Amino acid sequence: xxxxxxxxxxxxxxxxxKGMSKETLEYHHDIHHNxxxxxxxxxxxxxxxxxxxxxxxxxxxxxxxxxxxxxIFNNASQHWNHSQFWEMMGGDESGMPSELEAALKDSFGTIxxxxxxxxxxxxxxxGSGWAxxxxxxxxxxxxxxxxxxxxxxxxGQTALLGCDVWEHSYYIDFRNKRPAYLANFLDNLxxxxxxxxxx
Numbered sequence: 001x002x003x004x005x006x007x008x009x010x011x012x013x014x015x016x017x018k019g020m021s022k023e024t025l026e027y028h029h030d031i032h033h034n035x036x037x038x039x040x041x042x043x044x045x046x047x048x049x050x051x052x053x054x055x056x057x058x059x060x061x062x063x064x065x066x067x068x069x070x071x072i073f074n075n076a077s078q079h080w081n082h083s084q085f086w087e088m089m090g091g092d093e094s095g096m097p098s099e100l101e102a103a104l105k106d107s108f109g110t111i112x113x114x115x116x117x118x119x120x121x122x123x124x125x126x127g128s129g130w131a132x133x134x135x136x137x138x139x140x141x142x143x144x145x146x147x148x149x150x151x152x153x154x155x156g157q158t159a160l161l162g163c164d165v166w167e168h169s170y171y172i173d174f175r176n177k178r179p180a181y182l183a184n185f186l187d188n189l190x191x192x193x194x195x196x197x198x199x
Contacts, residue, residue: 001051002041005034006083010090018188020089024172032168033082040075047072054080055153062154077149081130085164089189100196107141114143119182121145122165131182133161135199160198161190 008029013022040057044050049057049072058080061073096104101111108114114133122131125145132144132151135158144152152159163169163185170181 097196
């Protein structure tokens with residue numbers, strides 16, 4: 001079983017008016033994400049991970065922690081991360097579902113505080129990585145950040161929202177202004193219906 005690059009759930013130019021250009025999606029999805037998928041298929045071929053689910057590969061190779069597994073982990077986790085990322089964006093203008101709004105207020109006090117914490121996590125991630133809103137193992141909602149391709153699966157958490165803060169995600173549209181990219185992501189790009197469905 002080979003892994004495949006998922007289609008975007010919207011056209012390449014669908015997010016342009018919301019601050020993510022067609023060019024960014026062409027590079028990010030069609031080239032960067034596709035490279036993770038192609039490399040992963042080559043690396044797992046003939047190994048114990050052939051035929052395993054993406055989630056099994058991510059958690060198994062992360063737990064193994066061996067240098068020999070790092071290439072498989074990096075490409076598997078980035079394939080998983082990006083597959084979620086595309087779905088987490090592109091929502092309509094219907095706003096945030098009430099159950100998600102209530103859960104965020106219960107955990108962070110206000111929606112504004114959640115956004116501040118999420119943006120701070122993304123801006124504060126040194127180098128490449130991700131900012132996440134997760135449902136933790138105790139059932140609570142938390143903001144976390146991870147380096148490189150590490151994701152919530154590695155810690156038994158459920159990813160509700162993730163934002164890619166690798167430079168390839170924002171440099172075409174925002175150059176080196178990561179905080180501006182994160183603010184735009186939270187205000188204009190998130191599909192809150194999708195986030196709520198993950199709870």
